[in-house]
Amino acid sequence: MSNQWLIAIGINQYQHFQPLNYAQADAQGLWNLLVSRGSFLPDRCLLLTDTSPFIEGLSTYPSGENLKQWLDHLCQQTIKQDDLVWLFFSGYGVKWEGQDYLMPIDGNPADVSATGISIREIYEKLKNSKAGTVLLLLDMNHHQEYQDGATVVGNQTVELAREMEIPTVLSSQPGQFSYEVGELQHGLFAAALLEGLRSGAGSTLASLKRYLSERIPELSQNHSRPLQEPTIVVNPPGKSHQVILPEQPAFVGSSNGDWNSTTTQSIGSGVAVTSGVATSSQEENPFQTALRNQQETASTTSSVNNGQSRPVNAAEDDDENDGGLWQKILLWGGGLLLLLLLLLTTFGRNLLFPAGEQAESPVGGQAERSAGKPTGKGTASSLTALNKAKVLLRSNQSNSYVAAIKQASQIQPGDAEYREAQAAIERWSRNILDIAQGRANVGNYRGAIVAASVVPQDPQPVFADAERLIRQWTPLAKKQQANQALLSTAKGLIRPGSASSYNQAIRIAQKIPPGDPGYTQAQVLINQWSQTIFNLARQRASQGNFALAVQAANLVPANTPAYKQARVAIVLWQKQVK
Template identity: 80%
Template sequence: MSNQWLITIGINQYQHFQPLNYAQADAQGLWNLVVSRGSFLPDRCLLLTDTSPFIEGQSTYPSGTNLKQWLDHLCQQAIKEDDLVWFFFSGYGVKWEGQDYLMPIDGNPADVNATGISVKEIYEKLKGSKAGTVLVLLDMNHQQEYQDGSTVVGNQTVELAREMEIPTVLSCQPGQFSYEVGELQHGLFSAALLEGLRSGAGLTLANLKRYLSERVPESSQNHSRPLQEPVFVVNPPGKSHQVILPEQPVFVGSSNGEWSPVTAQLVGSGASVTSAVATSSAENPFQAALRNQQEAGATPTASTNNGQPKPVNVAGEDDDEDNGSLWQQILLWGGGLLLLLLLILTTFGRNFLFPAGEQAEGPGDSITGTVTSPDRLTALDKAKVGLRNNQANSYVEAIKQVSQIKSGDPLYREAQTAMERWSRNILDIAQGRANTGNYRGAIAAASLVPQDPQPVFTDAERLIRQWTPLAKKQQANQAVLSTAKGLIRPNSASSYIQAINMARKIPQGDPGYAQAQALINQWSQSILNLAKQRANQGNFVLAIQAANLVPADTPAYKEAQQAIAQWQNR
């Protein structure tokens, strides 16, 4: 019995790099998508971003220490045999002395070896876990293309993925750049990835490769960016057909014609829906996941490496090997005869089997029911094809097209189902923006939800009322941070303290609080750097005065105190 795990990391507000705009949205978007579609259970999905909440007292702030601790915990304790694991990263990647590194939020390009996380280390941890299937997705922004003057970022990652046989997808070719697009509210690669997964193109690596290989270059052209082409590394090639995205919950028809999900079991999941919902919020999510696995109980199936169940071989494998060739020949000849029969029937027409009186009376009817009219099929297909950009507006346009299909049309029921799903997708986009702190963008997306179906529209109105005061607070807090930034003066430690005191006015829980804390930590480090600069110049008195200004509740405080002790002795 296998489980699905997601480790998704997205970092915007780097302490030592130019901030990114949508890396956090990339990670949050993937988390939202796989959880909302039922492929992964929430308590097996770890989200590490600038603003992700604590989990049972454990920080999910994407610092180097936290990332390594979480990865160790999952790979050594939580992930079990035959489990499926996705590792997604959106942020900076750099190269140093021939090694590729992913940079945490506190990663420093001046000290990559100490503050970065080597790709090799990550691959070794994933390889060392008991996972049956691992997929690595890297949306690496590497503005600093040449780190050691030899090769570009990504080459070593490709070699490691091939050598360690870990399927890996890189957002761009080594030597290219990974771009962000304001219209998409995502990176080009991540937007295409989410779009492909929504459309069902991610069942296997082969499916995903076909989609992204066309979509990412096309999107880069559509958005006036230089060519960006993803890289797929799958070794051995047979892994291309492994299932990497389990099916959604099975839906069955009820007596009243409505469709409802089967609540007993998620396809490809080791835990029931009801047990997942009943998990106590006070319980560590990863402990809860393991508890659900134990409580779900075993079934008489064995698991393949890709996490999909297969029947237990009761009679023994040798019997299959002995008789396999004979059965293959029987099936081959039988299939050929069936194909020949169908060809004959097709050639001589329906009259051979069905008298004229039994044939359909109208051009739109068939033996088994009503044939869908070609023009309506075109309208529905056009609506689906138009969902190209993972944008709320694209779903709005699709809904407008499908709304032309009226009651009584053979496609009406399918159209109504699609409209409800697309309305939910718009709301998912809005929720994703809110989760990243973009409340104004969330309100704008939620406002696009149509009035019909009513339940989705009601949810959108409720969320808009919830987000409106937060958007106002966010705007006010952004003004506070802008004022704080304006107080800073070069080579003035006291000006950083003034900025810190201003940023502390943003209360905990308010929009912008996490950003304020990140800036406070960054400015505290700047004070310490200024003190070190003075010490290097031999002015230990001024160095000690500056270091004493480092706030006690910031990461730089401990180092500042150690430096003061050294400087006092000198």
């Protein structure tokens, strides 16, 4: 089986740049999410931030030297054939002499080429690794004073992504800026990315692209930031359907023991989890192994054969690994064949016998379960129910998760698949709640309540969260409904060509107080209608009706973008009237 690797870099306290607020939280948030959902094992997720802990005595401080050293170790020695690799960076990006650079914590804008990390160098390292799938997620903050003017940060990155055929997501379009938002405690890019991954929108490049392209501009508007749009490069286009976020496995395991949690210890398997990085008392962490292998030679390694020590050369060691690999292939192949036979048997049975006959004539373990006796064995029925549930997840909609949960709930205690089904139900329930939260974040409180209302009562903690959020959103939904009615009334007052009708609409919209649902929408309409009033005034002035122009311009309310222009124009037009 291939491995999944994450390299998450987030830098706040730069030595030569203005500090960032949430870059470290961006990287930590992605690390937490991917590890908690079980798709990425903690001992294959590297976190490099201002305060990230040492790994087996090795520094994770994101200096230029450390970042290059870690990339070399991973790309040259640790990443294996067909592995999946995510590289996430949140920090400063700089363009110097036509080249894009990621800036480490000690990067100096006065000496970019010596202290920065060339984007080309990163692409070449990843391209030359054995990885089967690579995804770059780059949230590059930048300031105009750190650019030489020929091009902007991101243009070369886009070209390299196409040339190297490495899927790449940039937080903004070249020439745009990436923004942080205090209310989100993240950058806009990371907030949208985490939200999308939680809701299941990032299983493929296509689904991730679709989600981020819609969500990031939406967030920038909701939080009153200039437009920010992601740049997503997938070349060739056929890679859009690559799976970049595998489904959570039925069991979680690694070469380092039994990984059930990043916060617990498993004494029986010799696993200890410390500082957010899992290690084993029996085997080394892959990151430590990479360093050790660089310092040792194959001739110094020994193994035991029939109780006697003997030298082992590199070829012999590869043979042993190959043998273990073939054993794994045979084991997994046999398991898949058995699963296929069970599915064929079940589907064939469903075709040959009506549901009523199946209920009257239970087979094997099903008969024992109907008598209240747990079998402890996975049956065709339970396997089919769980697979059917997963098939139902065709879209990132709450009703899709509800259908999947209903299907998985048919698996009874005692089935081998019961624990996996319960874990899936909890995960899907959280996904429904994330969808509800996403709707609330954009001000759709009624839609958020509808989504949260379908969260099942079990598991109880998720249901309790849903109930709490519904209580929180209900008064907001009522305010939203009332404010929408105000805006509808305001819109109904407008008569095209009548400046006074726009002014009346503005007065109605101004009744929505700051902080209320619909306030942002009201402000957008007020600004639009104010500009329309001023445009009508200019139209009258162009026709020589300066008195009417002054009269209309006086209707432009204060604290709108058109107000200052209107006041200047009024002075000029009044002179024409005299």
